[in-house]
Amino acid sequence: MARPFTTATRPLLGGHAVPQPTAARDPSLKRNPAFARLTPADIAHFQSILPSASAVLYADGAAVTQDDLLPYNMDWMRKYRGQSSLVLRPSTTDQVSKILKYCHARGLAVVPQGGNTGLVGGSVPVFDEIVLNLANMNKIRSFDAVSGVITVDAGCILEVVDDHLRTFGHMMPLDLGAKGSCQIGGNLATNAGGLRVLRYGSLRGSVLGVEAVLPNGDVLDTLVPLRKDNTGLDLKQLMIGAEGTLGVITAASILAPVRPNATHVAVVAVPDYAGVQAAFLNARTMLGETLSAFEFWDSAACQLVDEHLSHVRHPLESQQPGAFNVLVETAGADAEHNMAKLDAYLEKLMDEGVAVDGAVAQDQAQALAIWAVREGIPEACSKAGAVFKYDVSVPVPDLYELVEATRTRLAELKVPGVLSVIGYGHVGDGNLHLNVAAEDYTKQVTNALEPFVYEWVASKRGSISAEHGLGLMKPKHLHYSKTKQAIDLMQQIKKVVDPKGIMNPYKYLPEPEH
Ligand code: FAD
Ligand code: MLT
Ligand code: ZN
Numbered sequence: 001m002a003r004p005f006t007t008a009t010r011p012l013l014g015g016h017a018v019p020q021p022t023a024a025r026d027p028s029l030k031r032n033p034a035f036a037r038l039t040p041a042d043i044a045h046f047q048s049i050l051p052s053a054s055a056v057l058y059a060d061g062a063a064v065t066q067d068d069l070l071p072y073n074m075d076w077m078r079k080y081r082g083q084s085s086l087v088l089r090p091s092t093t094d095q096v097s098k099i100l101k102y103c104h105a106r107g108l109a110v111v112p113q114g115g116n117t118g119l120v121g122g123s124v125p126v127f128d129e130i131v132l133n134l135a136n137m138n139k140i141r142s143f144d145a146v147s148g149v150i151t152v153d154a155g156c157i158l159e160v161v162d163d164h165l166r167t168f169g170h171m172m173p174l175d176l177g178a179k180g181s182c183q184i185g186g187n188l189a190t191n192a193g194g195l196r197v198l199r200y201g202s203l204r205g206s207v208l209g210v211e212a213v214l215p216n217g218d219v220l221d222t223l224v225p226l227r228k229d230n231t232g233l234d235l236k237q238l239m240i241g242a243e244g245t246l247g248v249i250t251a252a253s254i255l256a257p258v259r260p261n262a263t264h265v266a267v268v269a270v271p272d273y274a275g276v277q278a279a280f281l282n283a284r285t286m287l288g289e290t291l292s293a294f295e296f297w298d299s300a301a302c303q304l305v306d307e308h309l310s311h312v313r314h315p316l317e318s319q320q321p322g323a324f325n326v327l328v329e330t331a332g333a334d335a336e337h338n339m340a341k342l343d344a345y346l347e348k349l350m351d352e353g354v355a356v357d358g359a360v361a362q363d364q365a366q367a368l369a370i371w372a373v374r375e376g377i378p379e380a381c382s383k384a385g386a387v388f389k390y391d392v393s394v395p396v397p398d399l400y401e402l403v404e405a406t407r408t409r410l411a412e413l414k415v416p417g418v419l420s421v422i423g424y425g426h427v428g429d430g431n432l433h434l435n436v437a438a439e440d441y442t443k444q445v446t447n448a449l450e451p452f453v454y455e456w457v458a459s460k461r462g463s464i465s466a467e468h469g470l471g472l473m474k475p476k477h478l479h480y481s482k483t484k485q486a487i488d489l490m491q492q493i494k495k496v497v498d499p500k501g502i503m504n505p506y507k508y509l510p511e512p513e514h
Pocket of ligand 3: 193194425433467
């Protein structure tokens with residue numbers, strides 16, 4: 001069953017103002033003086049590698065202006081803005097290799113960019129780094145229905161690949177609200193989670209092979225479509241989740257599951273967070289192997305969707321303040337059997353007083369309407385204002401405490417400009433999205449939230465990034481989730497793979513201590 005695509009491509013310059021450049025807002029960021037600055041000879045060289053006029057976008061102030069490059073310099077949240085004057089749009093792995101070989105020799109810094117839907121500032125430059133945009137690498141290379149292995153260029157859009165697989169009765173094991181814009185390369189680079197981790201596990205387990213161009217231009221080809229391969233270190237895993245700091249992913253082989261032919265969706269209202277947990281426990285025991293998604297959101301999130309997304313209508317009538325909604329999806333081969341299970345589940349929740357209201361979608365339109373509420377939350381939140389996003393993993397019983405503690409703290413500190421504090425996410429994976437919508441990205445709000453949120457997560461031995469990654473937002477805070485030894489080792493690996501540090505600089509890892 002198809003779900004609605006919540007567009008992640010928003011009109012630029014509408015709504016909130018274009019932010020100041022990131023580096024102007026944060027004086028602690030200093031351009032690395034070791035990086036070369038672009039010269040006319042560099043531009044001419046890139047034009048010789050990429051002969052198509054639209055593949056080299058250089059803001060010379062005449063044919064191309066700095067404003068034309070804004071969509072490549074600014075992130076989806078309008079929080080981070082770089083100042084690059086050059087965007088390269090290669091179509092082949094060989095072109096990527098030639099570009100990186102040249103950048104490595106010249107000491108030119110590079111930011112790999114997919115659909116630019118990342119939520120931690122990793123996909124846009126900080127200063128004048130060259131943007132290497134993968135959108136033109138968009139070929140589906142092969143699909144083998146027997147093994148279920150699909151091999152695609154990194155710039156393929158997730159939804160396009162999923163639609164292609166649909167024609168063969170298969171699907172991508174990964175699904176997220178940005179599926180209409182995000183690319184496979186970006187998905188791998190962030191090890192994106194999303195709505196089906198509960199069913200299909202982490203993306204790491206579904207990726208069989210990766211082709212990547214290393215910072216010196218060498219091509220690392222691990223595109224073997226094998227499920228089992230114990231021959232040495234699993235180097236593809238280095239590229240997955242590295243957020244473009246170790247090289248550019250140019251292709252991937254992914255194990256695509258068979259698409260279930262019967263999918264059912266229910267939404268349930270529960271009065272409190274204890275009810276969310278009870279609903280989850282019952283879902284695991286009663287729905288078993290058919291359970292394919294279990295999401296939750298609070299009433300404050302509901303309110304934002306109501307206020308800001310006129311095209312989305314909540315399927316349940318009353319949304320009591322303090323109450324929660326859960327979305328339960330099942331998927332399998334036997335429609336009648338699955339529907340009966342879901343009905344019995346809902347009946348039990350109502351009989352036992354776990355749920356105060358609930359509805360099972362009777363057709364695809366109703367299922368889409370339920371998903372639209374859940375997937376509309378990030379968009380509604382960003383329409384409300386500037387969004388401070390925290391994406392954490394903590395044990396399920398503790399998860400919502402963080403939202404309550406944050407609300408209490410912001411109220412006690414009387415932080416000006418806070419509009420709403422909401423909690424939602426992939427509760428089945430222990431993954432909370434805490435979002436604070438505010439009038440602007442101010443230091444007062446940031447200082448009230450950080451390190452408070454990170455300290456709270458560390459006190460539960462949680463992760464400060466469950467799925468969105470580190471980007472520019474979290475390198476300084478990595479120590480809340482990783483030991484010094486682990487961070488040291490990551491820095492050593494970075495040094496070996498990218499000795500000049502040209503790949504996506506200023507991000508992901510803290511600067512090594514000297
Ligand atoms: P980009 O944003 O372009 O880049 C992200 C990072 O990957 C950057 O560091 C970039 O340098 C690097 N990168 C991109 N392409 C490559 C490449 N080919 N090689 C090497 N590095 C590369 N994330 C989740 O995990 N779960 C969700 O449920 C989810 N839902 C979302 C919903 C919305 C509405 C939005 C806007 C975002 C959501 N995200 C989610 C975050 C984001 O969509 C994902 O992280 C996505 O995987 C990023 O893909 P992208 O192509 O847009 O990458
Ligand atoms: C989601 O689950 O909706 C995504 O991770 C995006 C977000 O949290 O904004
Ligand atoms: Zn998420």
